[in-house]
């Protein structure tokens with residue numbers, strides 16, 4: 001295990017190693033749901049929650065089930081199944097507990113099952129050799145970073161919607177260019193701490 | 197070799213654990229048990245399986261809440277008042293409910309999930325909407341593309357409705373049509389005929405239901421209809437009535453006029469009926485008879501393209517032109533319109549231009 005304070009990992013995951021803007025993961029829902037700030041908050045919170053929980057779960061499954069059985073090479077399949085099952089379970093729970101939360105968050109959950117950032121966070125924590133606390137910090141941080149990026153993007157896109165974008169760039173084109181510029185801006189953070 | 201079994205066991209085991217957890221969640225968490233739905237303070241109480249939508253559960257119990265979108269939340273027809281239970285108003289409903297309606301606890305029943313006992317209020321006439329089994333007693337050919345179908349009700353044996361309302365006819369699977377569908381048809385029988393219903397159905401080329409009615413349906417066949425639906429009926433008032441119809445749109449007016457004749461009404465009624473040529477006109481003897489029975493009733497057929505051999509003496513032109521020629525005399529009347537959406541929209545434009553308030557115009561679009 002690597003010796004890094006979980007808080008540093010948390011901070012790095014949000015800013016310097018933003019999973020969306022430096023790894024470009026979770027792009028499809030990032031582009032699809034960033035037209036409105038309100039919806040992007042919903043998706044952002046759902047991602048934070050699911051990412052934190054699935055990194056924790058996957059860490060436990062990996063080190064307490066796969067490693068003892070010598071089946072590490074199955075991690076891709078198992079992580080995907082765990083994520084899918086977990087999201088499904090959460091959906092059932094939310095639906096039971098709060099219909100309003102269900103309408104606001106629940107509709108994003110199926111979208112999250114196939115969000116590659118969720119899978120990416122689980123894979124990174126293993127590749128980088130984080131321990132349990134570090135992994136949870138990383139999952140939470142990566143989620144917050146992703147949410148931050150999509151909310152910022154939605155804010156920008158709401159303003160852009162009212163301005164004159166050259167026709168060939170309208171829609172996804174300009175969104176990708178903005179994502180690129182945001183990514184450059186976040187690179188500015190990378191001098192602060194370097195965590196891999 | 198042993199490793200293969202271990203891997204299969206572990207991977208299978210993890211999968212199985214997750215499956216069991218989900219299955220348990222589905223059985224215990226997503227299980228809302230049986231819920232009681234109290235309608236109109238005890239008029240009826242349903243016991244339904246929780247978890248489903250209120251609309252679906254009511255329809256399954258034979259209470260036909262209006263719905264045009266099939267429960268997707270995009271028509272806004274399925275409003276009911278929920279006095280107790282039902283949870284907060286969802287974002288999917290707000291655009292259909294006025295602030296006043298929200299204050300009165302109106303909800304879209306297709307969006308409300310039953311998860312606890314509910315107390316709801318619905319307009320009592322919705323109880324009257326039922327599914328009826330009937331037998332075709334007569335099919336009359338009225339014109340080259342219009343048939344009149346009479347159906348004797350078997351189960352239930354009688355129907356309560358307001359003359360002018362419509363019913364939905366169930367089309368079974370037939371020929372290449374692989375799915376049963378419903379289509380709306382105005383009742384052309386008056387409400388005092390309770391054991392039989394009648395429809396006037398025009399053939400739409402390639403139409404699923406009308407092809408079935410015109411080519412497959414035979415006398416003494418069994419059919420299913422549900423209803424009554426709609427708000428199209430003669431309003432109580434002394435105002436003169438202008439009726440406007442084209443094609444099979446004559447149907448509800450036939451019933452209304454027979455109703456008026458039975459009541460020996462002296463209300464002033466003018467019925468403008470638009471057709472292309474003589475061969476599209478029908479029920480002229482019936483209208484002549486009604487003119488004799490009703491002192492203030494006048495039937496005005498108008499042909500838009502009378503054929504040479506028709507030797508047509510009556511009104512010519514589109515029905516909008518004929519109505520337009522009445523000018524502002526119509527301002528104090530009530531208008532009832534029935535037929536294609538195009539005809540109805542054009543007529544409403546003419547009527548309002550001549551000073552008839554929108555509130556005095558009633559119509560059923562055959563869309």
Ligand SMILES: Cc1cc2nc3c(=O)[nH]c(=O)nc-3n(C[C@H](O)[C@H](O)[C@H](O)COP(=O)(O)OP(=O)(O)OC[C@H]3O[C@@H](n4cnc5c(N)ncnc54)[C@H](O)[C@@H]3O)c2cc1C
Pocket residue numbers: 362379380381382383395396397398399400401402403404405406407426444445447536560561562563
């Ligand atoms: C409230 C209400 C009352 C109605 N009352 C009557 C009635 O009393 N008598 C009657 O004959 N019909 C009436 N209709 C219309 C009827 O419900 C059907 O839409 C119509 O008969 C066509 O059904 P179909 O299954 O044969 O055609 P479909 O298979 O549904 O349609 C086939 C094709 O024809 C087009 N089409 C559908 N309807 C029409 C139309 N009316 N004219 C021209 N093209 C059309 C469709 O767009 C489609 O392309 C009423 C409709 C409503 C909403």
Ligand code: FES
Pocket residue numbers: 251262263264265266267268269270271272273274304305306307
């Ligand atoms: S059924 Fe259409 S909105 Fe509810």
